[in-house]
Amino acid sequence: MDMKIPFYEEYRDKIRCRICPHNCILDEGKFGICGVRTLKNNVPVAINYGGVTSMGVDPIEKKPLYHFKPSKNILSLGSFGCNMTCSFCQNYEISQGKPETQYMSVEKLIDIIPKVENNAGVAFTYNEPFMWYEYIYDAAKSIKENNPDTSVVVVTNGYINEEPLLKLIPYVDAMNIDLKGYTSRYYNKICGARLEPVLETIKIANKYCHVEITTLLVSDENDSIEETREIAKFIASVNENIPFHLSRYFPRYKMDNAETRIDTITQAQNEAKRYLKHVYVGNVEGVDNNTYCSKCNELIIRRNGYSTEILMKENKCEKCGEDIYL
Ligand code: SF4
Numbered sequence: 001m002d003m004k005i006p007f008y009e010e011y012r013d014k015i016r017c018r019i020c021p022h023n024c025i026l027d028e029g030k031f032g033i034c035g036v037r038t039l040k041n042n043v044p045v046a047i048n049y050g051g052v053t054s055m056g057v058d059p060i061e062k063k064p065l066y067h068f069k070p071s072k073n074i075l076s077l078g079s080f081g082c083n084m085t086c087s088f089c090q091n092y093e094i095s096q097g098k099p100e101t102q103y104m105s106v107e108k109l110i111d112i113i114p115k116v117e118n119n120a121g122v123a124f125t126y127n128e129p130f131m132w133y134e135y136i137y138d139a140a141k142s143i144k145e146n147n148p149d150t151s152v153v154v155v156t157n158g159y160i161n162e163e164p165l166l167k168l169i170p171y172v173d174a175m176n177i178d179l180k181g182y183t184s185r186y187y188n189k190i191c192g193a194r195l196e197p198v199l200e201t202i203k204i205a206n207k208y209c210h211v212e213i214t215t216l217l218v219s220d221e222n223d224s225i226e227e228t229r230e231i232a233k234f235i236a237s238v239n240e241n242i243p244f245h246l247s248r249y250f251p252r253y254k255m256d257n258a259e260t261r262i263d264t265i266t267q268a269q270n271e272a273k274r275y276l277k278h279v280y281v282g283n284v285e286g287v288d289n290n291t292y293c294s295k296c297n298e299l300i301i302r303r304n305g306y307s308t309e310i311l312m313k314e315n316k317c318e319k320c321g322e323d324i325y326l
Helices: 106-115 129-146 162-171 184-191 195-208 225-238 262-272
Strands: 008-011 014-017 037-040 043-046 054-059 073-078 119-124 151-156 174-178 210-217 244-248 279-282 299-304 307-310
Touching: 043 129, 073 106, 106 119, 106 129, 119 129, 129 151, 129 162, 162 195, 174 195, 184 195, 195 210, 195 225, 210 225, 210 262, 225 244, 225 262, 244 262, 262 279
Parallel strands: 073 119, 119 151, 151 174, 174 210, 210 244, 244 279
Antiparallel strands: 008 014, 037 043, 054 073, 299 307
């Protein structure tokens, strides 16, 4: 379904979209980089409003969010479209294509959420949620106005302009933001975007909601210890409590570099822990992904795969009383 874009401006007899830092000039019948916004009868519209391509119930740890409502499930859904073109994309059928969708009204979504067992709320994920901005804004606002206890989660690449971000974020409880690397070269060459706007999104998000960050370490591209150190230092400069997920890459889509070495991930984790309180590893079996108190090292949350056991009360370490970032 089409929906008018809420952020645009006239630009030399044309219309420029202002949702994300690409700031595409929209032409009649031609799409912006995201593949979902265009001009129809001189009106700028997104064509994916309410169009769902994927929906399921996941452990919230799978987003990944390790310090937000641990052990809960979360209703997860996405549409199509993305404003990045990552060579390693795992969801390229929905990020780069225009697959079939099922329409779901905001009212229907709100109706489904309480029917999910042990549910924290709803996560907008799978494709880039900000490319579904018109729908997730309406849904998130309505969810929070109807039931503030229902959590709204956004799993995003963080590539959005400040104005639309600030309009949406009062209705968002938690975000997992990809920080895909720490060089302009990597963002330009591998992702078709720029680094700086993502850093700005992380800084803004940290002021308004719970934030966790994920970096996919791609062999021979962004897996140097120096780059991990720079990422960890940046995150720590925003908030040293932000949980950091280092994820192992496997060949996908257009990228055929070898899978990331496990010892590379382990070394990166150790380096990041010098700056951050909680650093986890994704896509590697059998690693210790428990949460420990950053002050006394007491076990706080035990994780075995997606089975999660919470060993504290009221977000404090049982042994030393340290506040845990949850
Ligand atoms: S949202 Fe889409 S059309 Fe708008 S600026 Fe970003 S990529 Fe371009």
